Amino acid sequence: MNQKRDLNIDFASNANNYRRLHGGGKGQPIARAIGLKTYGLPLSVLDCTAGLGQDAFVLACLGCEVTLLERVPLIAGELRDALQRAAIVTDLQDIIARMHFIETDAIQYLQRSLNNKAEINAPDVIYLDPMFPERAKSALVKKEMRLLKDIVGSDADAAELLQIGMRIAKRRIVVKRPKNAAYLGDIEPHASQIGKANRFDIYMPTIAETFLIKP
16 A cells, blocks of 8 residues: 555645535534634644644634644655645635644654743644544544554554643643543543534643633
8 A cells, every 4th residue: 555645635625625614613613622712813723643634724724823743754744745735725825824834743842842931932722633542443434544543553642742731731732532532641631522523622731720611
């Protein structure tokens, strides 16, 4: 199997155009989870597990400034190429201008941020979408997600990423999980937003002990 050929990141695809035009706006679970109604715009989001960039695209469509981190070279290269192609599509230019890509390991990136607090601008929201745990009905998983899991692996350090993120985010950390999956690292969230197939767990940053969650 040619993994590079089978990866298909296209922000101008029919599916992404539908997301852009009919995604549900501020009422969709991901928008409620990041606190878009609570905080309004501008809202900065650090997507530490960018993958194919689908959730980052949705957030950028909602008006968020999104920084995408991806550490796997094959996926990073395809994502960078997809962003460059989308940047010349007239209807997407404003959206893509809000998506800022960095090829890096997220834990190392966040650790550098902790070590240089005076030099960074901490994001309002840190967003994590680690590879989902194995499911009994794995044959039903979309082809692109099976391929992504084959390339990325299990994201065994995702719980560590959550713990570091809670020391950096200004407002909240959001973790995307399968609807009935265990909490990441068995760390209970402060709140959750439930979608049709997924759940968005919301965590309070440790730097804001009086922070009030308003999903």
